Every structure is written in C-alpha cells, then in structure tokens.
Amino acid sequence: MLQITLWQRIMIVLTIVVGLSLALPNLFYPRVEAHNDAVAAMELDGASPTLIDQAARWPSVLPSGLVNLGLDLRGGAHLLAELPLEDVYQKRMVGIWPSVFDALRDNRDQIGNFRRLGIEDGELRIRIAEPANVPQALEIVESVATPVASLSALNATDIQVRAENDVIIVSLTDEEKAATDERTMLQSLEIIRRRIDEVGTREPTIQRQGANRILIQVPGLGSAQELKDLIGTTAQLSFHPVIGRSADANVRAGVGNVLFPSIDEEGIFYILEENPVVTGEDLVDSQPSFDQNGGPAVSFRFNSAGGAKFGRYTAENVGQLFAIVLDEEVISAPRINEAIPGGSGIITGNFSLEESTQLAVLLRAGALPVEPEFVEERTVGPELGADSIEAGRIACIVAFIAVLVFMFLSYGTFGVFANIALIINVGLIFGLLSLIGATLTLPGIAGIVLTIGMAVDANVLVFERIREELKTSKGPARAIELGYEKALSAIIDANITTFITAVILFVMGSGPVRGFAITLGLGILTSVFTAIYVTRLFVVIWFEHRRPKTIEV
Template structure:
C-alpha cells in the first residue's frame, strides 16, 4: 500500500536537513574561509583582536566545513619534479667507507695498509698493499652485508664485493638499488607533504608519477617559484670534522675529504672529512630562536642515537673546530669548547628571521634524500580560476534550468515534485563534499552537471511506469505503488554500473580525474536517495492531502 511509516519520514527529512545544513557554508565561502583560517591561527599562535574579529564572521554553532577549490578554480602552482635517485647510491657508498675502514683495520697484519681510491659515485674502491690478503679482505667486507629490506629482494644481499688486483670494489646490489629507489620515492613524497603542510596550504595534490617523478599541485600559493622555494631545497644537514681552512676551492682535499664554501664568509673554503659525524636524519626537532646576541638562529635536538654520537665526538675533540653544513655550504664552524651532552644545540649564521623560520621548517620536516629536477612548472593565476568558477556556475545554472523546465512540461505536478527533489539533491552533493573535505576541480563541476542530468533518470523511469499502470486501469494509489516497485530494479542496475565506473576512475585516475569520479559517485548516491525516498515521500504526502480520483502524469 501507499504508506510510509512516521519514523521513516522523520529519518528522510532529517537526512535532507543535515545535508543542506552542511552545504550552507559554501554559500558564504569567503566569510567561512576567513573564520576557519582565524581559528587555526588562534590554536597555533594564540589570540589577537584581528583574529577574534575574523573568527566572529561565522557563528561557531554552525558547520564550517567547505568544499575545497582545486588548482584550476583557486589558482596556484603546478610542478612536476624528477627525483635524482642516483644521488642516494653515492651517499650510501660515502657513508659506508668508515664502516669498511674500521672493519679492515684489525686485519692489517694480513692485508697491509688500506687506502680509499677515487671511484664512481655508486661504488667504493679500497686499495690494500698486500694482494695476497685480498681473499681475507673480501671476506671481512662481505661480513658487513645486510639482507635487502624489500618483498622483491627477500634473501638478497645489499652489497656486492669484487676484486681487481689489489683494489677491492664494493657496490650496491641490483635488489638493494630497487629497494633504495622505492624508499627514496616514498621518503621524498612524505617530506614534500610535510613541508607543504607546515606552510599551511589547503588540499595540496602530491602524487607519484612513474618510477621517479612526483606531481605537486598546491592551490592558493602565489607562484611556482614560491613553491620551489618551499620544497626544492634538499636541506641536507651534516656535522663534519674540519681539517683546514683556506681560500682555494681547487686545492687538493685528499681522498675521503671535500672542500666546501663558507656561507657567511665570501671567499672562504673549508676542507672537511666527507663522512659526517651526525646527519640531519637524526634530528627530532628544530625551532627558530635567537642567540645570545639577539640574532636569529635555529635550536635543534637529536634523537638518542644522534645525541650519543654528537656527545662522544665533542668529548673527544675539545679545542677542535667542526662544521655545520647545509646543502654543501658551511653555515658555521665553531670550535668545540666542552663536551656537549643532551643532544641539543644551536645553529647561528647571518640569518634573517624569515630565513631562520624557513630553515627550521625544512629541518623539522626532514631532509630530502635526493635532489629534485623540476621538469615542468606552471603558475595558474586566481583570475583564471575565477573565470573557471564562473564558467562552471553558468554551466550548472543552464543545465539545472533546462532540466527543471523539461520535467515540469513533461510531467506537470509530478515533474514539480521531481524538481524539488533535484534541488535537494544538489544541496546534498555539496553537503557531502564539505563533510568529507573533498577538492572540487573543473572536471568535478562537470561531474555535478552530469549528475543533474542523471538525477532525473530515476524519476522518469518511475513516472513512465506510473503512466503504464494508469493506462492499464489501475487506481491512483495502486499505480503509484506499482510504479515505484517495478522501476526499482532498473534504477538500481543503472546506477550501480555508473557507480562502478566512478570507482574505477577514482582508483586508476589521478588529479582532475579523481575529482570527477568523486563528484559523480557522490551524485549517484544522492540521486538514488532523492529519487527513491524523497520524491516518493513528497508524492505520498501530496496524495494523502489531495486524494485525487485520477492522476495526470
């Protein structure tokens, strides 16, 4: 029979009211956005009259979730970066030398003296003075090998050791290179995401493309150059022993050493041991601060492992200088005055407040494991985004109006009921997008326009079924009941297949394609809900009130 229980009516209207309430903030976008930014700043940095005034723009008891605007709607920066994964091989081999040296030293009676030789970036060459001891040297170095930490390299060794006369060569195995590439990409993605999040941008898109590329899209940022300044610095921080200071960058540093320029003193160069004592990977915190002279600086703190190594080194080298190196430049080279325990210290230099803050952000987020080569960079101005929003609005209004007129002309009063449900449907879409914090792109607007067209399909199926039942002589109540009953399977089948398509697009696609898939999928859910439940409830309420003897559909 044509009846809907009271509790079902309450649930249907409650869901509609909740969805529309969640969508309301999008009608006051700038005010709600200012309110949200002010609340975030108050939580982070404390209150102020200006922030309180901005927060008061929107009532706190109302929802404040917004549909985030994508790069093509808000404007922003687009970068395609290639990760120089080969840099990691060289760094691994450079860091492996002290371990090889320490392992071979006890065997000097058999292998003689050991010397590091010039070698390619992805290998380590060590010459021994007693070729007869090569077998023992290879055995000792192979003992340093570890198993590859990777599902594809289970049981494989991370290094390969070979000999050529009196030279022993160590290389990373192919399995370890593959595992290293994967770790490097994952670490780069995570660090880029942390750096961008530290700056407080909204809904960035950071995705891996292919084997060694990363797509970065950040809405609302000023330019691609600004974005590159945030993420392009590798921020490789190391603490290295100082061997000497001079003014000739081309002097012979010696094997295992390097010459790096001073950041503060123009024309000054330091000769350093290549193997660092401690690296930035062992940092757990970095905060902007001021030194004892009131100049901007950065406080840092190591994890227990880094703190122990740093403390041991400073205890053994009191009176000697050591260099703080950032991205192959010596920030400062203080002399160790005493044992530094506790694993904390301060980086000083000719910083501005902004530079010290940015350095703290980079160090806190972590060092990029390898350099980035930017293959593509694009800045999308907010004017273009505004034009896209305007075009999307026009498209939605035209589609919406055309569908409303068509439904009313085709089905009369029943078409009017379908139009009411369609309006509720669009509100529910925006409510859901706001609730899940989805990003709306230009293809996403296309998905909403498509949903508007598809939303009436279910109603058309139902109304045509009702027409058929009326023609076969059924009464009004029975015709409506059978119309919904017989159209239900067709409605579900049609929308399930489209929803599966939306899921595939979301899983296989990226960026704008995902935005389209999200709006399409949510639109299908709301369309089915409004067609099966909302429109039917409106018709039932109308029928109970009017009790018509015959129907005109």
C-alpha cells in the same frame, strides 16, 4: 511501497537536513573562509581583537567546512618535480664506506693493505694490495651487509660484493635500491609537505606521480618561483637534553629552556635545554634497521664533529632522556642506555617496521635527499581562476534549468517532485564534499554537471513504469507501488556500473581525473538516495493528502 514508516521518514528528513547544513557554508564562502582562518590563527598565536571580530562573522554552532577550491579555480603555483634517484645510491655508498673500512682495518692481518679507489656510478671500489687475499676480503666485506628494511624483501641484504682481479666492488642490491627509492620518495614528500604547510596555504596538493615524480600544487601562491624557493628551505633538526615533561602547555620552562610539544604523545610537552647537543647539520644519515633482538629500530650517524660532541654527551648522561626535535616539535625522546662513541647510534622502541621507516624519514627531513629537477612549472592567476568559477557556475545553471524545465513539461506534478529532489541532490553533493574536505577543480565541476543530467534518470525510470502500470487499468496506489518496485533493479544496476567506473578512475587516475571521479561517485550515491527515498517520500505525502482516484504522469 507507498507505506513509509514514521522512523523511516524521520531518517530521510534528518539526512536531508544534515546534508544541506553541511553544504550551507559554501553559500557564504568568503565569510566562512575568513572565520576558519581566524580560528586557526587564534589556535596558533592566541586571540586578538581583529581575529575575534573575523571569527564572529560566522556562528560557531553552524558547520564551517568548505569545499576547497583547486588550483584551476583559485589560482596559484604548479610544479612537477623529478628526483634523480640514482644520486641517492652514490650517497648510500658514501655512508657504507666507514663500516667497510672498519671491518677491513680490523682484519688487516689477514688481508694486508688496501685502499679506496673511489665511488662511481653507485659502486664502491677497493683495491687489495695482495690479490691472493681477495677471497678473505670478500667475506669480510660481505659480513658488513645488513637486512633490507622492507616487508617485500625480508630475506635480502643491502649490499652485494664481487671481485674483479684485485679490486673489490661493493654496490646496492636491487632490493635495497627499491627500498631506497621508496624511502627517498617518502622523505621528499614529507619534507615538501612540511615546508609548504608552514606557509599556511589552503589545501595544497602534494602527491607522488610515477616512480620518481612529485606533483605540487599550491592554491593562492603568487608564482612558481616562489614555490621553488619555498621547497628549497631547510628544516631545523636538533638534539636536546630533556629537563622534564608536562601536560600543561602553559608551564614555565625556565631560563635557558624551551617548551616543545610532542608529535606522537597527544597533549604532552617536553621541557628541553635551549642549546642543542648537536643539530641536523651534523647528521649524515639515518636508516631503518633492526635491534639486537631483531625488532625494528632506527640507526643514525653524525659527521666527525657531531659524533665527538654526541659521544661526550652520551657518556656523561647514561640513563637520561634526550629529545630529537624537528621544527620545534619533539618527534622522539629515547633514553640513553649506554655511551655512543663514534657518532652513530640506534633508536629502539616499540616500533613497527612502518613506524621505524617513518621516524628515519623524519630524522632525515632536514633537506631533500637529492636536488629535484623541475620538469614542468606554471602559475595560474586568480583572474583565470575566477573566470573558471564563473564558467562552471554558468554551466551548472544552464544544465540545471534545462533539466528542471524538461522534467516539469514531461511529468507535471511528479516532475516538480523530481526537481525538488534534484535541488536537494546537488546540496547533498556539496555537503559530502565539505564533510570529507575534498578539493573541487574544473573536472570536478564537470562531474557535477554530469550528475545533474544523470540524477533524473532514476526518476524517469520510475515515472515511465508508473505510466505503463496505469495503462493496464491499475489503481493509482497500485501503479505507483509497482512503478517503484519494478524500476528498482534497473536503477541499482545502472548506477552500480557507473559507480564502478568512477572507482576505477579514482584508483588509476591522478589529479584532475580523481577530482572528476570523486564528484561523479558522490553524485551517484546522492542521486540514488534522492530517487529511491526523497522523491518517493514526496509522492507518498502528496498521495496521502490528495487521495486522487486517477493520476496523470
């Protein structure tokens, strides 16, 4: 156990150096943060003397990743939005009515006259003038049903139809409601994320909670009302004729044209006519669907004015490309295979079902599908965040000093080795947090404090085993070797059980609970590494140089 080969020593040292290098920027947080902001601004808007000066405040050859500070540490705005998903069913039935109307109108000779009574509680009601023709009308309306675009409901259709006397009632199936709920939540998350990302705030937290709620936390934002106003803005969706495409970001678009980047095609830019054919204001609906060969596709529908403009354009430009632009980025550029009258069409391509759903979400990302209800809102001031950071710093320092003193008084020289490993351990935790871009919150600091207390457990187990082996009159080398060997299983078992707990907390929890679980889990990994390898490396190097005939732990 005392034999550590040269390549193992090199790997241990390299791991320590890399981990501490990744953690280093956090010691110079304001300077590195200003550097990162300047670099990001130059990528978007180009260089300026002020930005170049800010970027030069931190060497570009050094890592610049930081541990992001959460809302409770930086201050900012917090919202919990609840989406009334039932309102979406009403809109879906409004979108289905034109197809039902066309089907009934084309078969008026079989069913006679009919009229829509209205849409209430997510149900479309249609009265058939001749009650005897209701069965035929039911079959006609059922033919309008389409498969549910969901992997969990492959054999289900989107609508169910029933009759009450002379009234036909059309409603969404349970499978379609579930798929609609999922698409609505994805769409809302996408819209909110795009709106908030435009502001350039650092590491906002936007995550789904439960079936119909979205948690939104934006560090550094002035107030919750500002965040609500930000979410309420509208995305800019438009459809443009394509002039050409290029891999050169500096290519001249020409008078009356614009140059927009592609989202899916890395390094590709589209030259488009500046004036769109239609805009997102004319888009009524967009849903994942299937093409004539059964492959995933995306169907869309415009209102009457937008449909007329789109129909004329597609009739005059068959074979040409047109670009779907969202917030000055091309999300898709399909080819017009034929004229698309009536204001509806389908986008086909080599989509998977998930990709077609995502594209449909992006197409509808101009506005939230339903008006959110904010059930919780609060603003955390930066002063409170500073107080939280100071309290967390004091807690870490007190815990750190207490553990260092205890280990030195209890184990002497070996305790010093454990203390050095503990310092490295904390550095490695921050290095990993910086590497993965994790967000540190107050519960996360609690996880680090707990890790500091737990980090020496493995060393205590090893040192106590060495003490026991020395009492049996074994030599120092043999006692150290057996101490590490016999303590290893206990170290692994204890840390695995705690790590499983951290994983469960991360999977089942949300928000602060996840922050605690992340720091606890990473702390366990670094603690095991420092106890099994780093501390042992110190002991081996010390023993090789001192060659003591007796040791006292």
